[in-house]
Amino acid sequence: MKTIYVNQVGYKNNKEKKAYLNFEGKSVSLVDETGKTVYEGVANKCIKDNISGEEISVFDFSDVTKAGKYKVASDGVESVGFQISGNINDKLLKDLCKCYYYLRCGVDLEEKYAGAYVHGKCHTKKAKVFGEEESKIDVTGGWHDAGDYGRYATAGAVAVAHLLYAFKMYPILKILSFDIPKDNKYPDLLTEVKVELDFLMKLQREDGGVYHKVTTMRHADFIMPEEDTNDLFLFPVSSLATADVAAVLALGYSVYKEYDKEYALKLLNASLKSYEWLTKNKEAVLFKNPEESNTGEYGESEDYSNRFWAACSLFEATGEDKYYKEALKQKDNLITYDKSESYKNYIGNIFSCFGWMDVAGLGALSIILSDKENELKTFLKEEMLKEAKRLEAVSLENGFSLCMDKKDFIWGSNMELGKYLMVLLVSYRITKNEKFLSLVRDGLNYLLGCNTMDVSYVTGAGEKAFINPHLRPTAVDNVDAPWDGLVSGGPNVGLQDERAAATIEKGTAPMKCYLDHVDCYSLNEITIYWNSPFVFAVAGLEEAD
DSSP: OOOEEOOSSEEETTSOOEEEESSOOSSEEEEETTSOEEEEEOOEEEEEOTTTSSEEEEEEOTTOOOOEEEEEEETTEEOOOEEEETTTTHHHHHHHHHHHHHTBOSSOBOHHHHGGGOBOOOOOSOEEETTEEEEEEOOOOSBOOBSSSOEEHHHHHHHHHHHHHHHHHOGGGGSOOOSSOOOTTSOHHHHHHHHHHHHHHHTBOTTSOBEEEEEESSOOOSOOGGGOOSOEEEEEEOHHHHHHHHHHHHHHHHHHTTTOHHHHHHHHHHHHHHHHHHHHOOSOOOOOOOTTOOSOOOOOSOOHHHHHHHHHHHHHHHOOHHHHHHHHHHHHHHHHHHTSTTOOSOSSOGGGOOSSSOOHHHHHHHHHHSSOOOHHHHHHHHHHHHHHHHHHHHHTTSTTOOSOOGGGOSTTHHHHHHHHHHHHHHHHHHHOOHHHHHHHHHHHHHHTTOSTTOOBSBTTSSTTBOOOOBOHHHHHSSOSSOOTTOBOOOOOTTOOSHHHHHHSOTTOOGGGOOOOOTTOHHHHBOBHHHHHHHHHHHHHHHHHO
16 A cells, blocks of 8 residues: 655654655655645655565655645655644653653552543552562552563663663753652652652662562553552562662762752662672672563573673762772673673674663763763773664665664564664764764654554654553553553564464564554553653754754
């Protein structure tokens, strides 16, 4: 079927604008809301690419700068409507941030802020320490991690890190208001992030070790959060969780000290306590789910990147040389690991990975943002730029100028994109290379509709935004549409859930391995760390533009 793909939210008036056609557009028009043709041109032909399975041609209408509502039309086919505006991403950024309020655990969501998406207090029982049935600990608070009601230390730390690094880099987030209960000490984003930081500190034992997760023993049925009353369990301490929490609390100190010195010192002291545990436990303490548990595992095969991030973050926070020396030591471990046969987690550069599994990129960001010049900063800047150049080369191989190849269309492919956009923005900060910014725009275009599913992967963001996330509360709350600002996991060639495997033929082009169905947890789940890189990306683009 002939289709014209556009960014369904729209385009900034003074920046580049592209629409994509899956047919040869010899005559293409931009039509305003009255039906008047305001611009005409020809779509440039692109060879068939291997991620969409289609021949894509590109219609560039960057010359049009007048604000308004438009469609692209050619050969009797029209795109969905979109806008051109100077503040086109304002609502999108607010929605991406406010999602975290809707995912709060342990509190009532008030109608004043949540609208139709209210729910009662949930998961307020004290948690049993797994294997120590007599121990019970208060771990209320934080955010539900994903489509389930689990709360996980490493996942939470990474989501918070994306948000706090963005806050440090992009002043727009200091003034952003997105309608949550106010704490006048802080900007709204820091008010919301504090919810998760307070929870992460509750996961810390007296000796500084951090419990890996708190969940029920098995995933809840599709019920509202307050109806999930099964026992909660704290699962064993891991060096992964301990290092990530040490890192993000030190990062929190560096941000919150401007607003609340007492709270910032609380974060730093907790970070130091966890770091002390790491120094006493030099061997990796990994995590594996016990047989009786089916909740998220968030397992990793080593903890070098986690320890690297913790050392880098504390060096940025304190300036103390011992953390720099530890970061150099872990850098060498990572280089060795990166070259090993066992390392298959990441396609690009290990020092530029911003994911939940490999977090060395977060450590790199701490060093790059620090005010100290040193050998490690030089090295990490070079590694970041190597990855940005790789992404630029990848973008030349497909019709959408997308910095993703076939291998990136895995479970959570949209997070792969989000991480790449972070790399490009950090690299832009280093070089001021406008090409990197252009690739960020192309990536957001893809997320918001310039893809062969003709779908926006952010709820409420466009005429064909997805509406059936694999998310328990939105599935059972009797509200037709989910709240705005949720990011879908996106296309995934693995098709690991039954609905996807039965519906989508194996061998389908990667970009088309998607189904907007609540059953499709391997395609259409949401998570806190799939939203966070796009907060970074949208804020970064707004700041640069």
